[in-house]
Amino acid sequence: MQTLLTQACTDTLYMVGWSTLVAVAGGLPLGILLVLTDRGGLAQNILANKVIGQIVNVARSMPFIILMVALMGFTRWVTGTSIGREAAIVPLAVGAIPFFARLVETAVREVDGGLVEAVQSMGGNTWTVVRKVLVPEALPSLIASTTTTVVALIGYSAMAGTVGAGGLGDIAIRYGYQRFQTELMWVTVAILAVVISLIQFAGDHAARTLHHRGGRSGPAPRLRLLKAATTDTKTV
Amino acid sequence: MITTSDLTKVYRSRGRAVTALDGVDLHVREGEVYGVIGQSGAGKSSLIRCVNLLERPTAGTVTVDGTDLTALAGRGPRAGRELRRARSRIGMVFQHFNLLSSRTVRDNVELPLEILGLSGRERTRKALDLLDLVGLADKARSYPAQLSGGQKQRVGIARALAGEPRVLLSDEATSALDPETTRSVLQLLRDLNRQLGLTVLLITHEMDVVKSICDSAALMENGRVVESGTVSELLATPGSALASALFPVGGEASAEDRTVLDVTFHGEAATQPVVSQLSRTYNIDISILGAALDTVGGLQIGRMRIELPGRYEDNVVPIGFLREQGLQIDVVGEPRLVREGAK
The missing domain is CATH 3.40.50.300 (P-loop containing nucleotide triphosphate hydrolases)
Incomplete structure (x- = not known):
């Protein structure tokens, strides 16, 4: 049972890890593009915005299990196989890209337009604005979005067992549900709960640290004051 | 620029x-x-x-x-x-x-x-x-x-x-x-x-x-x-x-037979202590009703509202004196007389 669970854990982390990387790499530019091409955006292009937005919507409305089956051909082309954990990464990433892109879009829209204007007034171009303003200023939100995406991907990865990719969700379904091994089911659920809590905690912590540094309106003003005092003494 | x-x-x-x-x-x-x-x-x-x-x-x-x-x-x-x-x-x-x-x-x-x-x-x-x-x-x-x-x-x-x-x-x-x-x-x-x-x-x-x-x-x-x-x-x-917003002066005449003047100081003309000169030269009592003055680069800039005893007719000479000093003088409340005075 131990080896089974260890193997399942590794599989889940492997799938989720890689698909998160791909989702961030794909979703970040896509989300920024959604903001830039929107009406009044820096690279306004209504047609492109509509097209990208529609693709994202369609991809997001597709149930994951259907997406997995629909993408089998593409998966085989990318990884050379349509079963196993490598094969599961492709539909997981493809499903998470539009999800993450929408979160990025919301986060980037929150950035104060005045900052964009300030950089423009210094002679910065759109790329400068993205690099120096949009991404760094939205970073705390972007990290929170990544956390949400990772947690969602862990959920999706349960279905990856369908293509023989293993993972914790697969154990819970095959052993726990189909073979009535209730304890095993609870153990997997407990492991998942711990993993997700840890990820959420780490993500929240990272986002909060960054936010405090910028400290627009942190939840603990007292703490911030103390921090400010310590940085001051460091400067002196 | x-x-x-x-x-x-x-x-x-x-x-x-x-x-x-x-x-x-x-x-x-x-x-x-x-x-x-x-x-x-x-x-x-x-x-x-x-x-x-x-x-x-x-x-x-x-x-x-x-x-x-x-x-x-x-x-x-x-x-x-x-x-x-x-x-x-x-x-x-x-x-x-x-x-x-x-x-x-x-x-x-x-x-x-x-x-x-x-x-x-x-x-x-x-x-x-x-x-x-x-x-x-x-x-x-x-x-x-x-x-x-x-x-x-x-x-x-x-x-x-x-x-x-x-x-x-x-x-x-x-x-x-x-x-x-x-x-x-x-x-x-x-x-x-x-x-x-x-x-x-x-x-x-x-x-x-x-x-x-x-x-x-x-x-x-x-x-x-x-x-x-x-x-x-x-x-x-x-x-x-804009000038009256920058240098607002207020104040009403204290009695019927008074003349209220707005004196505007600007440029070189404003270097003389005109109010005391006026008072000494014509032996009249001047009350200052309001003033908004700034000194920029050693020159006084601004406005002052002063009151002279007597009606406008009695004060034609002092007003002429002030205008001679290069000051801009507006008589308050009697636009008709101002126009006549300008002739």
Whole structure:
């Protein structure tokens, strides 16, 4: 049972890890593009915005299990196989890209337009604005979005067992549900709960640290004051 | 230094057109502090944003330091390289500071230098020099969230100066600050104007800002410049709304048989102690009802409302004396007599 669970854990982390990387790499530019091409955006292009937005919507409305089956051909082309954990990464990433892109879009829209204007007034171009303003200023939100995406991907990865990719969700379904091994089911659920809590905690912590540094309106003003005092003494 | 001619900006949204700027001609001379004042909605914000083309004017031209920016703009909303280079030579400070919260004070000041492509060491050296100039050398490693409003605006000014601009645009830079801080930030702008020969175009809705640092001013209403000129030119203009707002005088005649005069001081004529001279020469008692005076460069500028005993007819000679001194005299409350007196 131990080896089974260890193997399942590794599989889940492997799938989720890689698909998160791909989702961030794909979703970040896509989300920024959604903001830039929107009406009044820096690279306004209504047609492109509509097209990208529609693709994202369609991809997001597709149930994951259907997406997995629909993408089998593409998966085989990318990884050379349509079963196993490598094969599961492709539909997981493809499903998470539009999800993450929408979160990025919301986060980037929150950035104060005045900052964009300030950089423009210094002679910065759109790329400068993205690099120096949009991404760094939205970073705390972007990290929170990544956390949400990772947690969602862990959920999706349960279905990856369908293509023989293993993972914790697969154990819970095959052993726990189909073979009535209730304890095993609870153990997997407990492991998942711990993993997700840890990820959420780490993500929240990272986002909060960054936010405090910028400290627009942190939840603990007292703490911030103390921090400010310590940085001051460091400067002196 | 800055010239706009027939600048027009029309905002269109869903078939409705709003004219924010309606043929604005503005001329800012090199090395002066020029204030544009007006109520919100008068178009002053659109005006200053059109000067560095953050806002594309619908018609008209903007020339800054001899370069026609509107010609550089090209078509489409994106700014081409030429326009961006021109913008980097125009500093801008904002009402809400617009500092990046994720960067330290020093890194904020370095941002325009990064855009200009300076090396890391040079950026640091320059940023620290600029922070020293605005009196914040000790805050280099702080984050904007740890600073007060006035300090943030000083960082904003340091950042605006990083590209060594000859022109500084100030978009309501002191409107979010308390009176005390406003004064110190304005003082800083004034010092920079003098030390660096910086031309400053500022917009504001506070008359005090114009009064304390501006050499020239323009009043905007409904997208038009209603009045403009140097402060003493405005004072010399009879009935100037801007002059009476800058130097408000009040006070009613204390009795029926009194003459109330508005004395306007401007230019060289204002060096003489005229009120006491008048009193001594004609042996009359003068009461001062109200005065709004400033001493700029050793000259008194402003207005004073005085009351002389007797009706207008009795005071023709003293009034003539005052006019002879080169002062502008308006008789209050008796416009008919003023016209006759002018003949």
